[in-house]
Structures are given as structure tokens and as C-alpha cells.
Amino acid sequence: MKRRNFLQQTALAGASLLTASGVSAAGNSIYRQPRTAGSAPVADKPFNLNYAFHDGMFKSHGGADFIDQIKFAYDHGFRSIEDNGMMGRTVDQQKKIGDTLQKLGMNMGVFVITSDNWHWRTTLTTGKQEWIDKMINDCKTAVEVAKRCGAKWMTVVPGNYERSLSLDYQTANVITALRKACTILEPHGLVMVLEMLSDNPDLFLRHSDQAYMICKAVNSPSCKMLFDMYHMQRNEGDIINNLNKSWDEIGYLQIGDNPGRKEPGTGEMNYKNIFKHIHGKGYKGILGMEHGNFQKGTEGELALIKAYREADNFM
Incomplete structure (x- = not known):
């Protein structure tokens, strides 16, 4: 189904929600008429x-097509x-997404730099050469993917x-592996961002001070922190203070x-x-929207946009 037809069919469904919530006033509407042939986007x-x-x-x-x-x-x-699974997309898909972003003047955020989800296993902490080799190969692949889609950051x-x-010893093994990865990424101006997670206690990297120390030890512009505020709220809280403490090593932020x-x-x-x-920190x-939608369907998507407009209204 073409995007403009889909939007026309959902306009009536969304209109009542917008009117009721008071966001349909001129200049603040979060619903726009669809583009028409030969017209400039509104x-x-x-x-x-x-x-x-x-x-x-x-x-x-927008429909199932990510481009739409x-x-x-x-x-x-x-x-x-951002697109965690970008490395798993076809070359043609990667190029189409990159071309679309370039035409619209948009940016590509992170994708995950693993070919087979090895980061969910006991890997770089072991110091074993097989995992270092796998990461090096994935970094080489990621360089080509980044060129196609216009990416700069990749999650590790x-x-x-x-x-x-x-x-x-585990920390030393991780630092050694990351330094080797940086030799692949640094010549291309690419940055791997280390994510601290809260999914389970078996994960090695869980806290901001730990990631900060590792980034300082790797000592490369291609190794920075991914500060996902959802995970950090669960693991340590005190978000603003911990952002301040690790600010000079933060390369990417995520929300939830x-x-x-x-x-x-x-x-x-x-x-x-x-x-x-x-x-205020400049x-x-x-900031990656690394979360789900609270409500389902068209109403949920409109509510999500409204939520970001409200949270972003801090000036």
C-alpha cells in the first residue's frame, strides 16, 4: 500500500485523538497531511x-517498509x-536506507557490530584468539556497511x-581486544560505543564507571561509551550525575x-x-529511541510523538 494512501485512511482515526489532547492547534500539530505528487513535503x-x-x-x-x-x-x-540489525540487511537495503537518509538530510545512528550475536556469550572477556578474530572480521564488515548507510557509530x-x-584479567582481555578493533575502525573515522546493559547479571559490562575506565585505557577516538539511560536507571540510577562524571567518554545516548x-x-x-x-551541555x-511503544497502533504512534514533543519542550 502506498504511503500517502495509508496516511489518508488513518487521518480520521487520528483526528479525534489529536483534538481531544489539544495538540491540533496551528503550528503544534503532530499529524500532517500526506505528501501529494509534485508537492513539497510539509x-x-x-x-x-x-x-x-x-x-x-x-x-x-508508514507501513511495513522502513523507507516509508x-x-x-x-x-x-x-x-x-538507528537500526541494530543493519549488518543483517542486504547490501541493496543498506544502500537504499543510506540514500534515503542523505536525500532527507537525516543521520544514521548505531547498528550492532556482531554477525551472529556473539556478544550474548562469554567472549572477549576470555582473551581467546577465536573471539578476537571474530570481532576483527566483524569490524571489517562493519566498515563496508557503514559506508553504504552513512553510519558513524556501532554498538559493541x-x-x-x-x-x-x-x-x-577479564578487563585486561577486553581492553586488548578493543584496541585491536580500533585499528580497523579508526582510519575510517568510525566509533564503536560500548553499551552497559541490565538484561542479566552474567553480562560483563554493567556500570558507567566500568565503561569509563575501559575507554580511558583503550585511549582511542574510536572507542566510546553508549549511555542507555533505561539500563543505567536500572543498574545505578543517579542519571544526571553519572552522565556528568563520564561525559568526556560518552559517544552516544539512548532513551527508555x-x-x-x-x-x-x-x-x-x-x-x-x-x-x-x-x-545545556551542548x-x-x-539520542536513540531504544524502547517500545506504550500503546499499539496509530493512536500509540501519535501518543509517542506527543510524548517526545512534551519532553523536548524544555527551552
Whole structure:
């Protein structure tokens, strides 16, 4: 189904929600008439910060095609995407996404730099050559993927805790592996961002001070931190203070309210204050929308856009 026809069919369904919520006033509408042949796009103004959505977040409005979702999101003020599974897409898909972003003046955020989810196993912490070789090969592949889709950042997770080794030996093994990866990425100006996760206690990298120390030890512009505020709220809290402490090694930010891992305003975190603080520090990078939609369908997507407009309204 063509994007403009799909939007026309959903306009009536979304109209009542917008009127009831008071966001349909001139200049603040989060729903726009679809593009028509030969006409220029009518887009909402960009946000104060650069939020990046992912595939599926706007499928009820844009359809199953990620390209059409990108165009819909652009019309509503978003200027970046992220795509964890970019390395698994076909070369043709990677190029089409990159071309679309370039034409719209949008940015590509992170993709995950693993070919077979090795980061969910006990890997770089072991110091074993087989895992270092796998990472080096994935980095070489990632360089080509990044060229096609216009990416600069890629997510890396060092793997699980190796219980046969002390924490210090594991840390040294991770630093050694990451330094070797940087020799592949650095000549291309690419940056791997280390993500601290809260999914399970077996994961090696869980706290901001730990990632900060590793980045300092690797000592490369191609190795920085991915500060996912959802995971960090679960693992350590004190988000603003911990952002400040590790700021010079943070290369990328991600969003998700807690509990639930949905859009801002659905949990306990005060994202308006957090966004204001990040903006005040002069952050010009991407904030990945690494969460689900609180509500399903077209109404849920409109509510998500409204939530970001409200949280981003800190000026």
C-alpha cells in the first residue's frame, strides 16, 4: 500500500485523538497531511535534540517498509534513525536506507557490530584468539556497511562474565581486544560505543564507571561509551550525575523510561529535566529511541510523538 494512501485512511482515526489532547492547534500539530505528487513535503519543525527511531516504531502510519517509516518520521520532526540489525540487511537495503537518509538530510545512528550475536556469550572477556578474530572480521564488515548507510557509530557488547578469571584479567582481555578493533575502525573515522546493559547479571559490562575506565585505557577516538539511560536507571540510577562524571567518554545516548522500557512519560524518569541537562551541555549527537511503544497502533504512534514533543519542550 502506498504511503500517502495509508496516511489518508488513518487521518480520521487520528483526528479525534489529536483534538481531544489539544495538540491540533496551528503550528503544534503532530499529524500532517500526506505528501501529494509534485508537492513539497510539509514537515513539523525538528526537535531541540536529535532523536533516532527504529524500524517498526511507526509501521501503523508508514507501513511495513522502513523507507516509508523514515519519510513519515521526517514529516513529524525526527532527523535520525538507528537500526541494530543493519549488518543483517542486504547490501541493496543498506544502500537504499543510506540514500534515503542523505536525500532527507537525516543521520544514521548505531547498528550492532556482531554477525551472529556473539556478544550474548562469554567472549572477549576470555582473551581467546577465536573471539578476537571474530570481532576483527566483524569490524571489517562493519566498515563496508557503514559506508553504504552513512553510519558513524556501532554498538559493541564485550560479552558475559568469565568466572574462571578475576575481574582484572577479564578487563585486561577486553581492553586488548578493543584496541585491536580500533585499528580497523579508526582510519575510517568510525566509533564503536560500548553499551552497559541490565538484561542479566552474567553480562560483563554493567556500570558507567566500568565503561569509563575501559575507554580511558583503550585511549582511542574510536572507542566510546553508549549511555542507555533505561539500563543505567536500572543498574545505578543517579542519571544526571553519572552522565556528568563520564561525559568526556560518552559517544552516544539512548532513551527508555523505566519501568517498562517505553517512551518518556510512561515511567519514573523525568526526561524533560534530563533532556534539558543534555541540551545545556551542548550535546549535538544522537539520542536513540531504544524502547517500545506504550500503546499499539496509530493512536500509540501519535501518543509517542506527543510524548517526545512534551519532553523536548524544555527551552
